Every structure is written in structure tokens, then in C-alpha cells.
Amino acid sequence: MSILVIEVNGEKVKAMWDKRLIEIFYDICIKEILKGNRLGGDASIGWNPIKRYVDASYDWWESRLKVVPEAQKFRTSGIDFEFEWKLDQMFMGVVATGDKA
Numbered sequence: 001m002s003i004l005v006i007e008v009n010g011e012k013v014k015a016m017w018d019k020r021l022i023e024i025f026y027d028i029c030i031k032e033i034l035k036g037n038r039l040g041g042d043a044s045i046g047w048n049p050i051k052r053y054v055d056a057s058y059d060w061w062e063s064r065l066k067v068v069p070e071a072q073k074f075r076t077s078g079i080d081f082e083f084e085w086k087l088d089q090m091f092m093g094v095v096a097t098g099d100k101a
Helices: 019-034 058-067 069-074 081-091
Strands: 002-008 011-017 045-048 053-056
Touching: 002 069, 011 019, 019 081, 058 069
Parallel strands: none
Antiparallel strands: 002 011, 045 053
8 A cells, every 4th residue: 555645735635545546546547548538748758668667767756756755666666567457558559759769
């Protein structure tokens, strides 16, 4: 289970993400993508299929971790194997071009 503390209207709130909630979130994202509601992404990051984690530059991680320090665990740890196919559905067809390829 992951616990994320965020501030909402000046109050600190804990969000607890267990496997069930993560799966629900992924399912919602997939449904929206299938309806054509895909947001543009940051082409400076990618997915390392061998190490199974987000692959990004040192500068990218440093800037993001200033905003969400709790994301540090995702810098070198992979996702749960059983959700990998859902992420494939979400990001299928997304490619980097130019100097980001």
C-alpha cells in the first residue's frame, strides 16, 4: 500500500493507494483513452521494459521530486507485474520523436 500526503485547502490529507484502488484508477484511465481522451505527455521520459521503471534524466527527476518527494520510490523500483498489461494499454501507440526518440 502506498500512502501519499497532499495538502488540500491548507489541510494535510492522506491518500492510501492499495492494489484495488490502483487497478480502478488504471481502468478509468483506459476507458478515457479508448474514448479518445488522451492528454499530451512529457517526451523526456520513458518506460524501461527491462528494469520495469520510469526512465528519465537526473534533471527531470530532481524537478519532480521537489514537488512530490514521495515519488522517490518510483525512481528505481518497478510497477506491480500484474498491472503491466494495463499500462501497455494506456501507453500503446505513444512514441517519442526527434531528439527525444
